[in-house]
Structures are given as structure tokens and as C-alpha cells.
Amino acid sequence: MIKSKILIKNSIQKKYLDKNYIxxxxxxFQQIIDEVINDTDKSNKTLNVLxxxxxxxxxxxxxxxxRKFKTIVLIGMxxxxxxxxxINNFLKKKIKKKIYFFDNLDPKxxxxxxxxxxxxxxxxxxxxxxxxxxxxxxNFLSLNIIKKNSKNIILISEKKNNFLFSLSKRFNLxxxxxxxxxxxxxxxxxxVGIIPAYLMDLDILKLRSCTLKFLKNKKKLFLKESSIKLxxxxxxxxxxxxxxxxxxxELEKFLFWCQQLIAESLGKKGxxxxxxxxxxxxxxxxxxxxxxDGPKDKLFYIFSLEEKINIQKIKNKNTFLNKKNLxxxxxxxxxxxxxxxxxxxxxxxxxxxxxxxxxxxxxxxxYFILETVITGKLIKINPYDQPGVEQVKIYTxxxxx
Numbered sequence: 001m002i003k004s005k006i007l008i009k010n011s012i013q014k015k016y017l018d019k020n021y022i023x024x025x026x027x028x029f030q031q032i033i034d035e036v037i038n039d040t041d042k043s044n045k046t047l048n049v050l051x052x053x054x055x056x057x058x059x060x061x062x063x064x065x066x067r068k069f070k071t072i073v074l075i076g077m078x079x080x081x082x083x084x085x086x087i088n089n090f091l092k093k094k095i096k097k098k099i100y101f102f103d104n105l106d107p108k109x110x111x112x113x114x115x116x117x118x119x120x121x122x123x124x125x126x127x128x129x130x131x132x133x134x135x136x137x138x139n140f141l142s143l144n145i146i147k148k149n150s151k152n153i154i155l156i157s158e159k160k161n162n163f164l165f166s167l168s169k170r171f172n173l174x175x176x177x178x179x180x181x182x183x184x185x186x187x188x189x190x191x192v193g194i195i196p197a198y199l200m201d202l203d204i205l206k207l208r209s210c211t212l213k214f215l216k217n218k219k220k221l222f223l224k225e226s227s228i229k230l231x232x233x234x235x236x237x238x239x240x241x242x243x244x245x246x247x248x249x250e251l252e253k254f255l256f257w258c259q260q261l262i263a264e265s266l267g268k269k270g271x272x273x274x275x276x277x278x279x280x281x282x283x284x285x286x287x288x289x290x291x292x293d294g295p296k297d298k299l300f301y302i303f304s305l306e307e308k309i310n311i312q313k314i315k316n317k318n319t320f321l322n323k324k325n326l327x328x329x330x331x332x333x334x335x336x337x338x339x340x341x342x343x344x345x346x347x348x349x350x351x352x353x354x355x356x357x358x359x360x361x362x363x364x365x366x367y368f369i370l371e372t373v374i375t376g377k378l379i380k381i382n383p384y385d386q387p388g389v390e391q392v393k394i395y396t397x398x399x400x401x
Contacts, residue, residue: 016347017233025228071117072097074101082253084188088101102139122152124145127156131160154173160180246279256277264389267388280334305354306352
């Protein structure tokens, strides 16, 4: 177990792991970790986004004028918006502004929003790496807010021949370049997540302060152990499903960010986990029977926050719940599930989050990025591309043209 603001424990039994394959991966690991560390130092590599010297394509002075807005709308898809949603959800107690997210095609939501809000008083942040994402453009254009020299629109995309960049030049809209070497699902600690965090009045330096922790000393050894075990599970193809058991609502959007990261990065060449979010203890009463007695093709990640909300204890002497509060009850349910997993030899990992702040969330983002990249490299797949979805995009564009 690694002690930090994030406590992680692996409970993956030997029967699920290939001993000889793990020995081979252990030999490969040093070369891969050296490559990963080198990539954090290179300004044209995706992992440079974890480096404290990462060069942003904006300054805080550039954005200061936009901080006056009390309502912000973010429009994007996938990695262009999931990170900002995770930041908002995890740190919502610190955020005093109203934040709206448009991350799907929902005509009714757009129509109602236009009716209910004064759009002139809202800041719109539109993010698309390619600058041509169909859903993002559809939502943006449906709002009908584009005017020459608009002072309440920020566009983020690659600086090349695409719709958003062309639009910024034509209408003189505020534009920030999206680095072309940082893929969407890895972009949360770049402009894509940091600008929304800044506009939410969060401390962006703290958000990026713990990004390289797991490349040092004992934490690097833990990263090695975890990545190798995950690579062994992926290679065996015996474990196909990854279930995020979420005991804390503050982590739900972060887990949706994880879902994309893991699915798109590792779901290739006939291998991969299907990551699903399961909110518990609610799902104890609908899915737990399957989890415990169904097919043994699942790996479970148990997430919880140790920073408890101050809730009054139950006062009723006629029940065993007397003098218990909701935190205590939920914790007992989690411990009971872990005890059952151990008894049934079901593989799981436990993630305990001890503090809700910017540093903790930045550490969470960076840990999963590093573990996912290393795991992909260990099983000899490219963790940075997503060739499978490109054909669907091409078909869609052809049908609409």
C-alpha cells in the first residue's frame, strides 16, 4: 500500500496472473519507465503535460478579463470536457460559479437553456482538439451566439485549417491553441482542463503540483507492480470487465474521465477492459449478486473518500442503527464488501482518497495517466491512438455532407 493523499492497495490473487509473463514484463519495465520519464521532459511528447515546465499557450493575464463571468458554459466531447467535469464535481465546494456542461446531443437541453438564460451574460468555452468535432460544433452553432468581436466566447482547438480556428479569425473571437501532440484524453492538465479550472477560481498551480510523484522512489515501485499486474490480466483475456465501485459522489465524474482513458487507450488488438461505473451502496441492491456469484471475468476498483461530511447521528434506540451516522453505515458496507471479495478470492483494488483539494485531484489524474500509458506499452500497444473510432467519424461526416 502507498501512503499519500491517495492510498492504493492491490488485491489481485496469483491465480489470475501468469508468473512467467510477469517475469518477462519485469525485465521490460525499466526500459519503458525510462522512456516515460524521458517523454515527460520532451516538449513534443504527450507526457510532457505532466511536467511542471509544460508551456501553456495562454497566460493568466490573457484570461483575467473572463473571470468576471459568474456563469460558464463548457461545450465539448470526450477528453475535451470530461476532465473539466471531473474538476468541477470533485472541487464543487470551492467553486462559487454556476457551470453548465454540454457533452452530448440533447436538443431539449439546448432549447430550454436558450429560453431560460440571458446568453449575453454567460461565458462560453468551446473545446475541440480537431476543431471539427461534429457534436461540439452542433451544440455551439445551435445556441446562435456567434457575433463579430464577441467578448464572451473562448475557442480552443489546434491552430490549423479547421472550423473553430477559421471561425476565430473570421469573427475575431478569443482563441487558444490546443497542442497537437496532446490527445484529448490526456489533455486534462493542459489548456483543456487548466483554463476551466482557472475560470472556476481554483488554484491551477496546486492542481499541477503532484503530477510526477509516482515516478519517484517507492511510488515508482508501486507503479511498476500495478502496471505489470494489469498488463498480465489484459494479456490473459480472462478479465474483460473493470467495475468502478464508487462510494463517493464527488468522484463520479472523475471515474467517467477514467473510463474514457482506459477504454480508448487499452481497448485494441482484441484486448482491453470494459470500464463501468457502479454507484454504491445503491448497486449493492441490484448488481452485487452478479458481481459476487456471476462470471469471474471482472476486476473491481473500490473508490472512497476518507474526508467525511459532518452528519448527525441517528437517534432511535429501537434499531441497531442508533448512534450511527451515514458515513459509518457506508463505511461498514464497504468493509463488508471487501471482506466478501477476499473470502471469494475476487480480484480488486482499493483507492482511498484522504483529502478533497487541487493537489489530490492532480495526483489522481497523473497516476492514472502514467499507469495506463505504461500498461499499454507493456502489452505492446500504442496507448495514444484510437484507430477504431475514426471510421465511424468518417461515415457520419459522409452521411451529413
